[in-house]
Amino acid sequence: MKPLKNSHFLLVLLLLSCTAPEQQLAEENDQPAQAGNSIPKAEQVVKPSAVNSTPANSGGIDKNYTDDKGLRQGKFDLYEDDKLLGFETYKNDKLNGPFEKYRNASTLVTGTYTDGKLDGYWKLRERNLLRMVVFYSMGEEIWSGFPLTDRNRYKATKGFGICTEDTVMVECPHTNNKLWYSGLFINKKAVGIHKIYYPTGTIQFVCDYTRHNVQSFYENGKLKEEWTDPEL
Numbered sequence: 001m002k003p004l005k006n007s008h009f010l011l012v013l014l015l016l017s018c019t020a021p022e023q024q025l026a027e028e029n030d031q032p033a034q035a036g037n038s039i040p041k042a043e044q045v046v047k048p049s050a051v052n053s054t055p056a057n058s059g060g061i062d063k064n065y066t067d068d069k070g071l072r073q074g075k076f077d078l079y080e081d082d083k084l085l086g087f088e089t090y091k092n093d094k095l096n097g098p099f100e101k102y103r104n105a106s107t108l109v110t111g112t113y114t115d116g117k118l119d120g121y122w123k124l125r126e127r128n129l130l131r132m133v134v135f136y137s138m139g140e141e142i143w144s145g146f147p148l149t150d151r152n153r154y155k156a157t158k159g160f161g162i163c164t165e166d167t168v169m170v171e172c173p174h175t176n177n178k179l180w181y182s183g184l185f186i187n188k189k190a191v192g193i194h195k196i197y198y199p200t201g202t203i204q205f206v207c208d209y210t211r212h213n214v215q216s217f218y219e220n221g222k223l224k225e226e227w228t229d230p231e232l
Contacts, residue, residue, distance in 0.1 A: 089113070114138060121173070130175040145172040147180050154196060154205035154214050156181070162188040174199045207232060
């Protein structure tokens with residue numbers, strides 16, 4: 001019997017070395033996802049203490065970056081019991097910019113800070129539906145509304161929690177961030193023309209608080225009905 005040639009032997013080794021990693025990758029991909037983790041795996045980045053420098057040639061600040069003075073700059077991950085919940089944004093160690101935080105697997109809170117104070121829309125979503133909106137002006141709560149509860153109604157059942165005696169123009173969004181409600185409040189009372197919109201952006205209701213009149217519209221823009229409401 002003739003011995004196996006060296007070239008044939010090397011070819012067999014080469015084929016084995018090429019196929020083994022593919023089989024290993026396939027086995028890893030077939031493993032079920034670990035339970036009890038609501039944040040996608042792609043978002044599970046290292047903790048802030050593990051990243052403290054700007055990458056070479058990045059042209060900007062990396063996530064979880066602390067400068068030479070020990071001040072947090074840019075986006076920082078939020079953790080609780082080693083679980084990633086979201087992120088906050090800093091400027092010179094002060095909250096400044098957008099944030100996101102999961103309260104649980106289905107509840108997400110988002111908003112913005114300016115110079116350490118809540119500023120603009122604070123939103124609470126449950127199962128991707130916008131349940132509550134609070135509007136802030138440099139840390140001062142101005143109003144709150146409940147789009148999920150009060151959608152498709154010309155009078156908000158829960159109403160708007162107006163927190164100031166000043167004149168306030170309420171502009172509250174739908175889940176898709178298009179305008180849901182717009183109207184003026186003076187001394188916490190609705191005045192003038194208030195409008196409620198479909199998620200598509202077309203008018204659903206027009207409420208005239210001066211004439212106590214309500215108009216309802218189809219989604220195509222045609223008038224559906226009109227009536228008087230003395231309680232407006």
